[in-house]
Every structure is written in structure tokens, then in C-alpha cells.
Amino acid sequence: MHMRPMDTHLKNRMSPPLGLYTIAAMFRDQYEVVVENENVHAVDMTDCPDIVGISVNVDSLPRSLEIAEIYLSRGIPVVLGGILPTTAPDEIPEKEDLIICIGAAEGTWPDIMEDFHKGTLKRVYTCPHSFSGDKIIPPAYDLMPKGDYLYRNIYHTSRGCPFRCDFCYNSSKERWYVNRPVEDVISEVKASGIKHVMFIDDNFIGNLKWTRELMSELKKSGIRWNAAVSINVVNIPGLLDEMKDSGCKGLFIGFESINPSSVSGVHKVQNDVAKYEYAVEEIHKRGIMINASFVFGLDSDTKETFQETLDWIVRNRIETVTSHILTPYPGTALHQRMVDEGRLLTRDLGLYDTAHVVIQPKNMTPDELYAGYLWIYDQVYSFKNILRRMPRSLSQVPAYLMFNFLYRKWGRFTDWLCRKVTYERIGRWGEKLSRYI
Numbered sequence: 001m002h003m004r005p006m007d008t009h010l011k012n013r014m015s016p017p018l019g020l021y022t023i024a025a026m027f028r029d030q031y032e033v034v035v036e037n038e039n040v041h042a043v044d045m046t047d048c049p050d051i052v053g054i055s056v057n058v059d060s061l062p063r064s065l066e067i068a069e070i071y072l073s074r075g076i077p078v079v080l081g082g083i084l085p086t087t088a089p090d091e092i093p094e095k096e097d098l099i100i101c102i103g104a105a106e107g108t109w110p111d112i113m114e115d116f117h118k119g120t121l122k123r124v125y126t127c128p129h130s131f132s133g134d135k136i137i138p139p140a141y142d143l144m145p146k147g148d149y150l151y152r153n154i155y156h157t158s159r160g161c162p163f164r165c166d167f168c169y170n171s172s173k174e175r176w177y178v179n180r181p182v183e184d185v186i187s188e189v190k191a192s193g194i195k196h197v198m199f200i201d202d203n204f205i206g207n208l209k210w211t212r213e214l215m216s217e218l219k220k221s222g223i224r225w226n227a228a229v230s231i232n233v234v235n236i237p238g239l240l241d242e243m244k245d246s247g248c249k250g251l252f253i254g255f256e257s258i259n260p261s262s263v264s265g266v267h268k269v270q271n272d273v274a275k276y277e278y279a280v281e282e283i284h285k286r287g288i289m290i291n292a293s294f295v296f297g298l299d300s301d302t303k304e305t306f307q308e309t310l311d312w313i314v315r316n317r318i319e320t321v322t323s324h325i326l327t328p329y330p331g332t333a334l335h336q337r338m339v340d341e342g343r344l345l346t347r348d349l350g351l352y353d354t355a356h357v358v359i360q361p362k363n364m365t366p367d368e369l370y371a372g373y374l375w376i377y378d379q380v381y382s383f384k385n386i387l388r389r390m391p392r393s394l395s396q397v398p399a400y401l402m403f404n405f406l407y408r409k410w411g412r413f414t415d416w417l418c419r420k421v422t423y424e425r426i427g428r429w430g431e432k433l434s435r436y437i
Helices: 018-027 061-072 083-087 109-118 182-192 208-221 231-235 239-245 260-264 273-285 304-315 333-340 366-380 383-388 394-409 411-421 423-434
Strands: 052-055 078-081 098-102 124-126 196-199 224-229 248-256 289-296 320-325
Touching: 018 052, 018 109, 052 061, 061 078, 078 083, 083 098, 098 109, 109 124, 182 208, 208 239, 231 239, 231 248, 231 273, 239 248, 260 273, 273 289, 289 304, 289 366, 289 394, 304 366, 304 383, 320 366, 320 394, 383 394, 394 411, 411 423
Parallel strands: 052 078, 078 098, 098 124, 196 224, 224 248, 248 289, 289 320
Antiparallel strands: none
């Protein structure tokens, strides 16, 4: 994982890679499965596995290919799966024994292993579009090293998203939306014994009937939870009340921009900028905190956009903010448009991490865009603006201060402390504290 200027190692120690542990869960009874995470420990690449699988994000493709070459040179087949191979398989070079996995592991890896034993491995394996949520397999949580991560209380309840925003990998033709059976999710969460969980779906409310069924069961369990939703959550009568009653404590929301033209320019059809402040007020009234995501460099953005966005964030007391530079992931509608308009500044996918300027913005220079991106992080998490954004609800203040100071403002100190005490112990303390706030 590439570290952005504002990141510390807390970012890649936050939680384990669920995709790899899903594959481990699929085959643990048949084979010896070893999961390595280079973000946490150096990988011993002198080993001799029968087959290697690498989960590939866009910016990690160059490093993934370096690792793959080490094993390919010894005649060991390598499978590349994950976001990048699924959305843009053409970016993977053709090499003998280099295999592409498109889509869900549950719909591809059984065939891969069958063909491996037959000696008939193909170049590409694609998960069928008939793949359904009941085929999703829970990750092997018990195999995750306890001391390596802050949290293991993270769960998938669905795959994909019903929306197709131009800049998102979900605009790829090989992405679709499915939900897991509610009873599977509840049994998995209960088995953990953890009382505060994070659902890391792209959109927790993509299937409203299913979401309401799950929340009804969560309410019975007394579990507190966080999730990502689209801003149209506020348009659905009664939904926010149901979220509050079922234990929701925080929502990640892709606001993307406070400029209506910028939002419509990337077909973010579910966002109505005119309702943003109303939505924030309604969410806050239920005691739910907001992690707001913004994208800078959209076609209607100017140098003034950064100050205007900061003013809006502070005025609306947004608890946490995640910012990105507009990045055209290969395979997305945005990428094709940038290619057609000749606006790509580089094809080095190692820079496609939302922290580098890789396109020519319309209304500012690349340097102005990058400077504004750094500036708004610095301003949002300044002492002054942390105090100005303080939640009105006293019950939210401890969690707010923990994130803003211990994760963002003093993240390097917290990372040092975690290394001394262990990430698991700090995460366990945080989980226990969350029960009371």
C-alpha cells in the first residue's frame, strides 16, 4: 500500500485483507494456505508454494508484478485478482503462468484449483454474473494474526454497489451488486463476540428491503455498528430512525463535492447538493457521526473550491473527513473520458492512489490541485478546526476526539504506542471503550 502524505502506519494496520482470508477459508481443509501481508511484514519470497495468489489494487500493480515475476521465474503459477484485474484485465501483461481472476474469488478459485491439478490452467477466470450473495464465504478470522491489526471486527454484508459513478471502480462492466443472507451475517457477527462492528460494503443501503431486515436483527443483538451509505439515505422515510434504533454510530458518506456541477459531471445521480445541509442535520439529530468523503479536481472545481469546502465542513461540524484527488482508475468511465480528451498526465499506475495528480484539471494547474489537497487536510485537522467541529452531543465527543487526535493529529505517536503495546491490545481497548460512548 502506498502511504499518502497524511497517513501513518495505522492505515495499513487498521484491518486485515479480507479477500485473501476468504480464499484461505475456502481451501484451509484441503491445503496448507499461507497468507502474507507486505504492509505488515517482509515477505519471504524464497519459499516454494505450488501456486500464488496476489490481491491487486490499482496503485499496487507495479509491485504485484515484481513479486509475481519472482515466482514465475521459478515455474510457479501466479494468480492476480482484486480490484485492478477485475476492472481492467488488459492492464495485466501476458506471461506464461500469469493468470487473471476477474470478480469474486468464490466464483473463480474453485475452477482455478481444479485446472491446476489437471495441468490445464487458463489465462483468465471470470466469476459468472449469476453469482449470488448466498455463495459469499466468510473470511478465516481465526487465521488473522491478532497482534498485527487494530481491528478484526470488519464484515462484508454485500458485494458491489447499485450505482455507477464515473470515477468509481463500480462503473466497470464486471461489477454487480449482491447481498448476503441476513442470517449468515448475524451468525458471523455474533460468533465474534464483539459488540461494535464495521460493515465495509460499498453501499449498505443498496437493497432497502434487505437493509431493514438486517437492522431488525441487529437491534435484537445490541450490537453497535458503522457503515458506508449513499447520501440519499435521508430521502427514505424512517430509515435514519431505524438506523439509530438498531445501533448505528457512524456513517461514511461520499459527498464528493459541494458544487452541483462537479457532482453531476461524474453521474453521481444519488447526490443532491441542495439537500446536503439538511441531510447532515438529520443524521446528527440521531446521534450518528459522519465521515465525509470529498474528491478534488472535478471539472467544475477551482482554486476557491478548497476554502469553500473547508468552510462547509466546519460550519456543519463534520466529524471526520477523507479527501482524494480525482483519479481515473483503468476500466472506469472516467478513465475512458480522460483518455479520449487527452488529459492523462501519466500511465504509471503506481501513482494512481488518489494522492497524486495524474490528470490535467480543467480550472487549475496540477500543482494548485496538489497544494489544495494537502492544505485542506492540514486545515481540517488543525487544533482550531478540531475544536470548531466538536459535536454538539456530549456522547459523541470521546469518539470524535479519539479519531481526530489519536488517528489524524497525533497518528505517529499512536502508531509508536501500538508497536510498543501491540495493535491488538490498543484495538481491544478501543472496542471496549466504544461500548460506553
